[in-house]
Amino acid sequence: MNTIEQDQLLLKGLAESDKKSIETIYRLNYTMIQTFVLNNNGSVDDARDIFQEAMVVLYEKSKATTFSLNCQIKTYVYSICRRLWLKRLQQLSKFSAQVESLEETVPVEEEIEEHEKVNNDFILMEHAMGKIGEPCKSLLDAYYLQKKNMQEISSEFGYTNADNAKTQKYKCLLRLKKIFFAQYKNA
Amino acid sequence: MEDILLLEAVERYLAGDMSFDEKAFFEDMRKKNAEVDQLVVEHTFFLQGLDKYGAIKSFKHTLHEVEATLDEEGLLAAPKLAGKAKVVNFWDKYKRNIAVAASIAGFISLLTLGLMITYTKKYGNQNYQVLVNELNKTNIDVYNLKKNTSALPTIIQKPEPKVDFRGTGFLIDGKGYLVTNAHVINKMKNIYVENAKGQYFTASSIYIDNTVDLAILKINDTAFKAVTNLPYSIKKNNSDLGEQFFTLGFPRNEIVYGEGYVSAKSGSDGDTTAYQLTVSANPGNSGGPIINRNGEIIGVITAKDSKADGVVYAAKSKNIFGLLEKLKKDDAKYELIKTPVNSNLKGLERVQQVKKMEEFVYMVVGN
Numbered sequence: 001m002n003t004i005e006q007d008q009l010l011l012k013g014l015a016e017s018d019k020k021s022i023e024t025i026y027r028l029n030y031t032m033i034q035t036f037v038l039n040n041n042g043s044v045d046d047a048r049d050i051f052q053e054a055m056v057v058l059y060e061k062s063k064a065t066t067f068s069l070n071c072q073i074k075t076y077v078y079s080i081c082r083r084l085w086l087k088r089l090q091q092l093s094k095f096s097a098q099v100e101s102l103e104e105t106v107p108v109e110e111e112i113e114e115h116e117k118v119n120n121d122f123i124l125m126e127h128a129m130g131k132i133g134e135p136c137k138s139l140l141d142a143y144y145l146q147k148k149n150m151q152e153i154s155s156e157f158g159y160t161n162a163d164n165a166k167t168q169k170y171k172c173l174l175r176l177k178k179i180f181f182a183q184y185k186n187a
Numbered sequence: 188m189e190d191i192l193l194l195e196a197v198e199r200y201l202a203g204d205m206s207f208d209e210k211a212f213f214e215d216m217r218k219k220n221a222e223v224d225q226l227v228v229e230h231t232f233f234l235q236g237l238d239k240y241g242a243i244k245s246f247k248h249t250l251h252e253v254e255a256t257l258d259e260e261g262l263l264a265a266p267k268l269a270g271k272a273k274v275v276n277f278w279d280k281y282k283r284n285i286a287v288a289a290s291i292a293g294f295i296s297l298l299t300l301g302l303m304i305t306y307t308k309k310y311g312n313q314n315y316q317v318l319v320n321e322l323n324k325t326n327i328d329v330y331n332l333k334k335n336t337s338a339l340p341t342i343i344q345k346p347e348p349k350v351d352f353r354g355t356g357f358l359i360d361g362k363g364y365l366v367t368n369a370h371v372i373n374k375m376k377n378i379y380v381e382n383a384k385g386q387y388f389t390a391s392s393i394y395i396d397n398t399v400d401l402a403i404l405k406i407n408d409t410a411f412k413a414v415t416n417l418p419y420s421i422k423k424n425n426s427d428l429g430e431q432f433f434t435l436g437f438p439r440n441e442i443v444y445g446e447g448y449v450s451a452k453s454g455s456d457g458d459t460t461a462y463q464l465t466v467s468a469n470p471g472n473s474g475g476p477i478i479n480r481n482g483e484i485i486g487v488i489t490a491k492d493s494k495a496d497g498v499v500y501a502a503k504s505k506n507i508f509g510l511l512e513k514l515k516k517d518d519a520k521y522e523l524i525k526t527p528v529n530s531n532l533k534g535l536e537r538v539q540q541v542k543k544m545e546e547f548v549y550m551v552v553g554n
Binding site: 022052 | 190191194195229230233234236237238239240241242243244245246247249250252253254256257262
């Protein structure tokens, strides 16, 4: 199997959150990123953080139908990590952005920008979810994220019937929306 | 309740759960009612966001699981550094930074300690520079040389005192009581005062108050002849902002005149026992009187800000009365100290005022 085919397979697996694929990408790329971060004033924890973030970027990309990778995953991940790390160093204003780099890179500005937006939304939603409290949080999680049906949910949460659970769910949803959009406008 | 029904309808519409008729009805409603349309758009956006959130959340969860297994295998551990342990490598990499940091820390702690020991209260501010003059060797030689030549005709029998510090003081009672700064005399073992004519008298401190940085000296030299009338008085209440004054002091071997105004009603770090002044002052000016146009002493120069230009601090004159009161309480024999009540400098030209004042301003020296 050549690299291009392998990369395609990995991306496909990644889009489905396939454990095996994620593991393979880790094995193939993590050490390189860790070396890079350690050589540029970072720690092992920093390297892990950065790599995770890059994986999320790659995951978002792999899910987009229009996406086709025109370089190796290795190069792509490296470029993303490099950019992310550079940004973090700038935020810490530790060093003026001269990062030691020997590998080939591809331009990833757009991806990073897009990722920041997604990340921001993610944080807003997580925050709103944290604010609505229980049982709303678990209820919405079960329905919208785990995609369970109302029957299952009503028995799991101890509602007398699915209709009651449904009404409760909509009440919770209204609250979540209210909090989310209030933050969204302020952000 | 209506909100909930509407929301349910929107969700069913978006999920495609509606029957054909129901869908047609709902779409009609969307067209007619902008609010409903808005809700559909908003909810679509929200559900997409929720979906994305869920996807990323579960992806992150998987990532953590993978990380955990790989961590167990040791793949994510820090690389072994060739030959040396991690700490050694860290040390090699950062020893210069650490050395610099450590020496700065050490230096600062020593400096702070020194400052804290030397100056108990307000001298914690490192810009606060007291104005006592510490004379170096050359200065002392020149000083002694000059003294020797100028002192020859007046034939002073006493040996010249050795001078390490110099400040200023002024009489508050003609019987030989002077006021100066506490810090001027704190380091002195022997205190001498010298008047404008160049006569030396031995003196001793009878009261020191470090909080307001003032001290009272008594000339206990038989050669000193009591003065009956001091031309100036001491102000009992606070001065106003902008009040103009002049000073006399000994930043050098000769009396030096200065002018300025009261620029703030408190001193360094909001010290209400002091004023901030705008005037030029130098080491040796400490203890010098500040006299307003009416010939009233309104304060005593104590220190200056070493970083700012012309920012000088002075103890307020009413502190002098506080000191005297405590002194009298401590020892009845000082009951007789009487500060001058009336100033006869009022209405005089500045030059005349200075002329009348200068013989009562003393150089305070010691070793």
